[in-house]
Amino acid sequence: MTLLTEPIRETARRSVLCWLATVDAQGQPNVSPKEVWAIADDCHVVVAHIASPISARNIAQQPQVCVSFVDVFVQKGFKLLGAAREVHAADPEFATWAKPLLAMVGQRFTIHSVLVVHVKSVAAIVAPSYRFYPDDTTEASQVQSALRRYGMGSYKK
Template sequence: MAKLTKEIKDYIQEVKLCVAATADKNGMPNASFKGSLQVLDDEHLIFADIFSAKTRKNLMENNKICIIVGDHKKMVSYQFKGEAELINQGELYDKVCKVIEGMNLNLPKPQYVVKTKITEIFPDPSAQ
């Protein structure tokens, strides 16, 4: 399994915005911006599913996901591939709901938290 380095964790916290790419059971792709990306631990990323009907539907049919975080000014990006789990109750869900509420953007409560177990990172931090 892939591990998030301190450098990558710091980068994600700095950049925040990402693109999540999924595909349905027939392989039809979908890409969607996410503004709530967070590092959960060394092997997991999470984001709130607020307005993500296509992403949610795809993950219910096919849990494979690709998350891209990039900074065009620094010309640095990371691609994370993995398997997603949809969570709609419990401690993690409640924690993310509080974060979203604290953003003071009048966003609705998340439908789910998407928890991604990272299986690959590009560029591979162990190869650098």
């Protein structure tokens, strides 16, 4: 079953960061921005462990995670719930999972391991304006609002 459809993949491509939420053995949550991540296939997201010791430790203790990402201009995105595991550089499957991440970083960062998330469910994230003001809110109006807020001239989808 394809959970990570083309619209989800397209939003992921337009999202600079994702946010990985984990929880430790005592139930303390941790949310961490991740710069190097990708949708690997129809049901997996891969995240590079570059500087993520807390995320990796938490996943070893409690695999349930949430990955969220948003196109900040359109102000829409997705929340992915699933179970994660860490694949170390010495593991035979590392090269397969790390391939899209290594293509992103080249020699810029060392990827210590890959956090592989098996996605179990997907939910849309939308700015409240879409729900509370549906007649006045469009993707174009949200983009224009974001451009003004960020002091930018244009945006390409």
